[in-house]
Amino acid sequence: MVQYRLPMLPHPDEIEWTAEVNGAEITLHIENNAILLDVLREQVGSLGTKRGCDMGTCGCCSVLIDGDPRLSCLTLATEADGASITTVEGLSDGHHLHPIQQTFTEFGGSQCGFCTPGFLVVISALLSENSSPSDEEIKSAIEGNLCRCTGFQQIVDSVRAASDILVSGARVEDSTSPKSDPHPGFGEEV
Ligand code: FES
Ligand code: FES
Incomplete structure (x- = not known):
């Protein structure tokens, strides 16, 4: 009797991946077909990099690769091997916000x-x-x-x-100081 079975896809190989993420040199073992968004969120821990549409239409997953904005959901991590990556967590200068x-x-x-x-x-x-x-x-x-x-x-x-x-050239106020409410009056009883 003929048996119809889909062939098992081979498991992707693991490779060593190195990048500078927000100024820190990082070396990881990743699957060779890993998507950069997955690597950043699940292995690097950059949860500020958001998964919106996962198909290149919303921009929520944007990061900088060597200074250029890229959609991390459409980028293979191997494309950024050896690159300098900036996520939202890397925009501030210590306590000073961008x-x-x-x-x-x-x-x-x-x-x-x-x-x-x-x-x-x-x-x-x-x-x-x-x-x-x-x-x-x-x-x-x-x-x-x-x-x-x-x-x-x-x-x-x-x-x-x-x-x-x-x-x-004005100094941005220290991020640890209290902020004014950008929506004054919102939620107050009238
Ligand atoms: S998650 Fe929407 S463009 Fe990447
Ligand atoms: S989707 Fe932009 S602030 Fe809510």
Whole structure:
């Protein structure tokens, strides 16, 4: 009697993978077909790198590879072997937030927060290349990132304000100091 069985797929080989993640040299054993998003979340522990659509449409999984924004859900980890990777956890300078992190808190650029890491990473790359982007350049930079909460205007406002900080050279306030509520009055009884 003929038996119909699917052949077992061979288990992927393990390889040694090395990268600099947020300034720290990391060496891991990963499967040779591992997706960078999985490696970052499950092996490196970068839970700030979000899994949204897992198919390249939302931008939540954005990281910087050698300074360039990339969708980690569509990137093989082997493509980033030996690279410098920056996730949202690597944007601050010690206790000092990156200007775009600071202004997101002040201008309501983050609401539910799920999309926020992807926006912050992509905008940090924009501002490092162009500290004074036009509105069109801001919109173009974030066109691959989706936000279901803010309506995007608060995000554009946050980028403009972060640009002002960078251009003026003003010191970003210490992240350990108390923050004002970006949504004053929300939840209060009327
Ligand atoms: S999770 Fe990568 S683009 Fe949506
Ligand atoms: S803040 Fe909720 S999806 Fe953007």
